[in-house]
Amino acid sequence: MFEYERFREIPKIIEPILRALEVLDDIKKEEFYYGGRHLTPRRLTGRILLLNAIKRKLIGQRSIDGIPINVIPPIGEPGPCADILLVFIGEADSFELRVLEAIEHCGVLCHGKTRCVIFYALKWDDAIWKKHEQSFKIINAVVILKPFGRPFTRIL
Numbered sequence: 001m002f003e004y005e006r007f008r009e010i011p012k013i014i015e016p017i018l019r020a021l022e023v024l025d026d027i028k029k030e031e032f033y034y035g036g037r038h039l040t041p042r043r044l045t046g047r048i049l050l051l052n053a054i055k056r057k058l059i060g061q062r063s064i065d066g067i068p069i070n071v072i073p074p075i076g077e078p079g080p081c082a083d084i085l086l087v088f089i090g091e092a093d094s095f096e097l098r099v100l101e102a103i104e105h106c107g108v109l110c111h112g113k114t115r116c117v118i119f120y121a122l123k124w125d126d127a128i129w130k131k132h133e134q135s136f137k138i139i140n141a142v143v144i145l146k147p148f149g150r151p152f153t154r155i156l
Contacts, residue, residue, distance in 0.1 A: 010154055011142060014084060014116055016065040020058045021120050021146045024049065044122060046088030046098065047073045059086075070110065072101045081110035089121040096128045103132060106139045116142045118152075129155075 010018070050071060053059045061075050062068060068082040085105055089098045098119075106114045117136065124147055136143050136156050143156035 010144065010152075011116060013067060014118065014144065016067060017059075017069070017084065017086065017118060018144070018146060018152050020053070020064050021118070021152070023058055024053050024120065025149050043090070043092035045073075045090040045092045047075075047090070049088045049090055049120065049122070050075060070105065070114065072098060072105065081113040083113065083115050085110075085114045085117045087117060087119045089119060089123060091122045093123075095121075095123060095125045096132075099128060099132050103135045103139070106141055107135065111139075114139075114141065116144070118144045118146060120146045120148075122148045 050059075050073065054061060054075070058064075059069075059071075061071070062079040062082070064086075067084065068080075069084045069086050070079065070082045072085065072087045085102060087098055087102050089095060102117055102119075106117060124145065133156065141156070142154065144152055145155045146152040
Protein backbone atom coordinates (compact mmCIF):
# COMPACT_ATOMS: atom_id res chain seq x y z
CA MET A 1 0.00 0.00 0.00
CA PHE A 2 1.37 3.41 -0.87
CA GLU A 3 1.44 6.32 1.55
CA TYR A 4 -1.47 8.74 1.35
CA GLU A 5 -0.84 12.39 2.07
CA ARG A 6 -2.89 12.22 5.25
CA PHE A 7 -2.15 15.66 6.61
CA ARG A 8 -2.88 17.81 3.57
CA GLU A 9 -5.57 20.41 3.99
CA ILE A 10 -9.20 19.41 3.41
CA PRO A 11 -11.22 22.20 1.73
CA LYS A 12 -13.77 23.56 4.24
CA ILE A 13 -16.61 23.46 1.70
CA ILE A 14 -16.59 19.66 1.64
CA GLU A 15 -16.76 19.13 5.42
CA PRO A 16 -20.60 18.73 5.45
CA ILE A 17 -20.28 16.18 2.65
CA LEU A 18 -17.68 14.19 4.58
CA ARG A 19 -19.91 14.25 7.69
CA ALA A 20 -22.81 12.87 5.61
CA LEU A 21 -20.57 10.11 4.26
CA GLU A 22 -19.62 9.09 7.78
CA VAL A 23 -23.32 8.55 8.48
CA LEU A 24 -23.56 6.40 5.34
CA ASP A 25 -21.23 3.83 6.88
CA ASP A 26 -24.29 2.36 8.63
CA ILE A 27 -25.99 1.61 5.30
CA LYS A 28 -24.00 -1.54 4.64
CA LYS A 29 -25.02 -2.96 8.01
CA GLU A 30 -28.67 -2.17 7.26
CA GLU A 31 -28.42 -4.04 3.97
CA PHE A 32 -27.34 -7.21 5.77
CA TYR A 33 -29.43 -7.00 8.95
CA TYR A 34 -33.00 -6.08 9.69
CA GLY A 35 -34.38 -6.12 13.20
CA GLY A 36 -31.56 -8.34 14.44
CA ARG A 37 -32.32 -11.08 11.89
CA HIS A 38 -29.61 -11.94 9.40
CA LEU A 39 -30.84 -11.67 5.83
CA THR A 40 -29.31 -13.14 2.70
CA PRO A 41 -26.36 -10.85 2.01
CA ARG A 42 -26.20 -9.08 -1.31
CA ARG A 43 -23.26 -7.32 -2.80
CA LEU A 44 -23.81 -3.60 -2.78
CA THR A 45 -23.34 -1.39 -5.81
CA GLY A 46 -22.59 2.29 -5.83
CA ARG A 47 -26.12 2.87 -7.15
CA ILE A 48 -27.67 1.08 -4.14
CA LEU A 49 -25.49 3.10 -1.74
CA LEU A 50 -26.48 6.35 -3.45
CA LEU A 51 -30.20 5.50 -3.54
CA ASN A 52 -30.10 4.54 0.16
CA ALA A 53 -28.45 7.87 0.98
CA ILE A 54 -31.07 9.78 -1.02
CA LYS A 55 -33.91 7.78 0.57
CA ARG A 56 -32.60 8.65 4.03
CA LYS A 57 -32.28 12.31 2.98
CA LEU A 58 -28.57 12.37 3.79
CA ILE A 59 -27.91 13.72 0.33
CA GLY A 60 -29.95 15.03 -2.55
CA GLN A 61 -29.52 14.05 -6.18
CA ARG A 62 -27.65 17.28 -6.83
CA SER A 63 -26.66 18.69 -3.43
CA ILE A 64 -25.66 18.00 0.16
CA ASP A 65 -26.55 20.64 2.73
CA GLY A 66 -27.08 23.12 -0.11
CA ILE A 67 -23.65 22.42 -1.63
CA PRO A 68 -24.05 21.53 -5.34
CA ILE A 69 -22.57 18.17 -6.34
CA ASN A 70 -22.46 15.77 -9.25
CA VAL A 71 -22.62 12.04 -8.54
CA ILE A 72 -21.35 8.84 -10.11
CA PRO A 73 -23.21 6.65 -10.81
CA PRO A 74 -25.59 9.23 -12.24
CA ILE A 75 -29.23 9.27 -11.13
CA GLY A 76 -31.81 10.87 -13.43
CA GLU A 77 -30.97 13.66 -15.80
CA PRO A 78 -27.52 15.21 -15.39
CA GLY A 79 -27.50 18.56 -13.67
CA PRO A 80 -25.13 21.44 -14.31
CA CYS A 81 -21.45 20.93 -13.59
CA ALA A 82 -20.53 21.41 -9.94
CA ASP A 83 -17.25 22.00 -8.10
CA ILE A 84 -17.59 18.64 -6.33
CA LEU A 85 -17.94 15.13 -7.76
CA LEU A 86 -19.02 12.36 -5.37
CA VAL A 87 -18.22 8.84 -6.62
CA PHE A 88 -19.84 5.80 -4.97
CA ILE A 89 -17.95 2.52 -5.38
CA GLY A 90 -19.74 -0.59 -4.15
CA GLU A 91 -18.47 -4.13 -3.74
CA ALA A 92 -20.11 -5.24 -6.98
CA ASP A 93 -18.78 -2.31 -9.05
CA SER A 94 -15.74 -2.29 -11.27
CA PHE A 95 -13.28 -0.10 -9.40
CA GLU A 96 -11.41 0.85 -12.55
CA LEU A 97 -14.63 1.76 -14.39
CA ARG A 98 -15.64 4.13 -11.57
CA VAL A 99 -12.22 5.80 -11.64
CA LEU A 100 -12.41 6.17 -15.43
CA GLU A 101 -15.92 7.65 -15.16
CA ALA A 102 -14.56 10.21 -12.69
CA ILE A 103 -11.69 11.08 -15.06
CA GLU A 104 -14.11 11.53 -17.96
CA HIS A 105 -16.38 13.70 -15.84
CA CYS A 106 -13.57 15.95 -14.57
CA GLY A 107 -11.46 16.04 -17.72
CA VAL A 108 -14.12 16.17 -20.43
CA LEU A 109 -17.75 16.64 -19.35
CA CYS A 110 -17.07 19.28 -16.69
CA HIS A 111 -13.54 20.28 -17.68
CA GLY A 112 -12.28 23.18 -15.61
CA LYS A 113 -15.33 23.16 -13.33
CA THR A 114 -14.96 20.12 -11.07
CA ARG A 115 -12.20 20.84 -8.57
CA CYS A 116 -12.78 18.16 -5.94
CA VAL A 117 -13.47 14.42 -6.26
CA ILE A 118 -14.62 12.38 -3.27
CA PHE A 119 -14.57 8.59 -3.53
CA TYR A 120 -16.89 6.81 -1.08
CA ALA A 121 -15.58 3.28 -1.46
CA LEU A 122 -16.52 -0.10 -0.08
CA LYS A 123 -13.47 -1.41 -1.91
CA TRP A 124 -10.25 0.24 -3.05
CA ASP A 125 -7.47 -0.92 -5.35
CA ASP A 126 -4.15 0.87 -4.86
CA ALA A 127 -2.63 -0.57 -8.05
CA ILE A 128 -5.47 0.72 -10.24
CA TRP A 129 -5.44 4.07 -8.43
CA LYS A 130 -1.71 4.49 -9.07
CA LYS A 131 -2.30 3.65 -12.74
CA HIS A 132 -4.78 6.55 -13.09
CA GLU A 133 -3.56 8.99 -10.43
CA GLN A 134 -1.64 11.06 -12.98
CA SER A 135 -4.90 11.91 -14.80
CA PHE A 136 -6.25 13.55 -11.64
CA LYS A 137 -2.97 15.46 -11.24
CA ILE A 138 -3.31 16.79 -14.81
CA ILE A 139 -6.92 17.78 -14.11
CA ASN A 140 -5.63 19.49 -10.94
CA ALA A 141 -8.35 18.06 -8.71
CA VAL A 142 -8.30 17.59 -4.96
CA VAL A 143 -9.07 13.91 -4.34
CA ILE A 144 -10.49 12.61 -1.07
CA LEU A 145 -10.94 8.94 -0.21
CA LYS A 146 -13.64 7.96 2.30
CA PRO A 147 -13.30 4.20 2.73
CA PHE A 148 -16.27 2.42 4.27
CA GLY A 149 -15.97 2.36 8.05
CA ARG A 150 -12.73 4.33 8.11
CA PRO A 151 -11.82 8.02 8.32
CA PHE A 152 -11.46 10.07 5.17
CA THR A 153 -8.07 11.11 3.86
CA ARG A 154 -6.84 13.41 1.12
CA ILE A 155 -4.93 11.34 -1.41
CA LEU A 156 -4.17 14.09 -3.91
